[in-house]
Amino acid sequence: MKLLFLVRHAKSSWDDPTLDDHERPLNDRGLKSAPEMVHRLNAWQTGPQLILSSSALRAAQTAYFFSKGLSSEPKLETRSELYTESAFDLLDVIKDSSTQVDRLMVVCHNPAINDLVNMLGLHIDNIPTCGVAVFAFEVDCWQAVVSEQAEAIYYDYPKRKKKVFVMRDDE
Numbered sequence: 001m002k003l004l005f006l007v008r009h010a011k012s013s014w015d016d017p018t019l020d021d022h023e024r025p026l027n028d029r030g031l032k033s034a035p036e037m038v039h040r041l042n043a044w045q046t047g048p049q050l051i052l053s054s055s056a057l058r059a060a061q062t063a064y065f066f067s068k069g070l071s072s073e074p075k076l077e078t079r080s081e082l083y084t085e086s087a088f089d090l091l092d093v094i095k096d097s098s099t100q101v102d103r104l105m106v107v108c109h110n111p112a113i114n115d116l117v118n119m120l121g122l123h124i125d126n127i128p129t130c131g132v133a134v135f136a137f138e139v140d141c142w143q144a145v146v147s148e149q150a151e152a153i154y155y156d157y158p159k160r161k162k163k164v165f166v167m168r169d170d171e
Contacts, residue, residue, distance in 0.1 A: 001102070001138055001139070002104070002140075002142060003103045004105075004135045005048050006132070006133045007066065007108075008127050008129055009030075009107060009130070010030030011026065011029040012030060013027035022056045022057065026062065030058065034061070034062050049101050049104070050074055050075050050097070051076045051105040052079050054082035054083045054084075056109065059109065074103075079093055086112055090112050093106070094145060096143075099140065114127050120150035121151075122152040128159065131156070133155045134153050134154035136151045
């Protein structure tokens with residue numbers, strides 16, 4: 001089984017209009033919500049083994065909080081291909097991931113993450129900043145992942161007071 005953790009980057013700053021979009025950092029709310037979501041995810045179950053992050057500063061900062069705070073001590077890698085608006089680009093990166101990794105986190109942006117979450121069957125209007133959605137796939141390799149096999153098992157975001165768990169029927 002493979003677990004896919006999808007994370008939208010935490011809230012970013014728009015204070016400096018001269019900054020290129022790729023270079024925008026987290027704002028104060030983002031710097032507060034990322035550690036909170038790490039804490040919540042640590043309380044849930046085993047975290048990812050590997051985090052793949054967009055190369056944009058706000059995503060890389062969010063991913064760093066997760067890599068340093070999660071009890072699973074995941075390795076962190078940056079991928080420029082994740083700085084995209086396409087869910088299909090995200091899926092390509094996921095499918096290219098090593099079979100040795102069973103629990104993968106991807107930190108990226110809207111609209112790509114929202115489109116992918118919906119493709120995988122968790123129908124929401126908008127995944128909030130620093131929102132986390134986890135999907136299970138009964139496959140042996142990432143290349144075999146298809147949206148029809150996705151099972152949403154966890155969804156949470158900073159402004160929620162309680163976590164939302166989407167439990168599997170057999171549990």
